[in-house]
Amino acid sequence: DAMVIQNPRYQVTQFGKPVTLSCSQTLNHNVMYWYQQKSSQAPKLLFHYYDKDFNNEADTPDNFQSRRPNTSFCFLDIRSPGLGDAAMYLCATSSGTGGYEQYFGPGTRLTVT
């Protein structure tokens, strides 16, 4: 089935130790998004790619970076995780060519110790 896949589902990292979260999609969508969702809160958009064009939200900390090497894959890099970065990280995709819907992956739960 076509879908949005995130790996790993659970990630534990140490304070200050860089970590990378992965997202892949089989929908061949042009747009990929990264959201941060903290407990009992709504998802918060960090950034998105429209094809290779990177779009950063104004309030996304510099500690968060992203890479999209090809259409199918997108990575979220957290350079120096702090305790406040513990959250669920959600990847989503959308067509970008008339289809408005965003399709979410299952998320990666990040714990910072």
Next chain:
Amino acid sequence: GENVEQHPSTLSVQEGDSAVIKCTYSDSASNYFPWYKQELGKGPQLIIDIRSNVGEKKDQRIAVTLNKTAKHFSLHITETQPEDSAVYFCAASLNYGQNFVFGPGTRLSVLP
């Protein structure tokens, strides 16, 4: 920027009853309004959406209504079932699906 409010924050209903969740948005230029259901430990799942040129949309037990003049939209679930229990998020988009702004969510509990 866009701001989305959502009410109530929690909602408990008896199985078989109806549930209504309301959202208001601030930017009259918003043109796409999806609703997502999120179960514990899972990603949000799109359940229904509506575009700004439509006033109402229905899909089986779920319906969404949009009042552009008042800048609010509502989710209606009829004949609720225990499996409808989840957190529901509304969202508004200015750019035909990009840059969603989510409401804070409603935790729906359907009591058997």
